[in-house]
Amino acid sequence: MTPYQRILVPVDGSACSSRGLSEAIALAKLTGARLRLVHVIDEPFVALGLDGTPSGAGELIEVFREAAHKVLADAGAAVAQAGVPFDSQLLDSFDGRLGDLVVKAVQDWPADLVVIGTHGRRGVGRLLLGSGAEKILRQSPVPVLLVRSPEAHA
DSSP states (O other): OOSOSEEEEEOOSSHHHHHHHHHHHHHHHHHTOEEEEEEEEOOGGGGBOTTSSBSSHHHHHHHHHHHHHHHHHHHHHHHHHTTOOEEEEEEEGGGSOHHHHHHHHHHHTTOSEEEEEEOOOOHHHHHHHOOHHHHHHHHOSSOEEEEEOGGGGO
């Protein structure tokens, strides 16, 4: 049996996420693995008014969920077209930070590998934006494959 039979792939609909997904699909085809696509709704602060109280939160959350389902459906279509078995999971970050939720998903499934598309930011850009990929890399109990986007090479 090959070591990577269960590959978890966080997706967000971005170009770098798509590049990570492409690499995960290629690897799954080589190893006969199953993919789990994970999307985290990670913008709860938008649902709060300036004073920190809910402001139409229910409607905004529903908009985020619809967008998240589209991200998962689009990623799933690419995986299905490649003939790779998969399932998907939608997570809300209202119960934790993106990196923590992905690491928990890795443990709960359990995955053998995580494949993440990343921008490869450095310096101030990384400090200001934070790095979900870095948190996952540091805390994951399984190997993590970081796939840099083409613009990261420029």
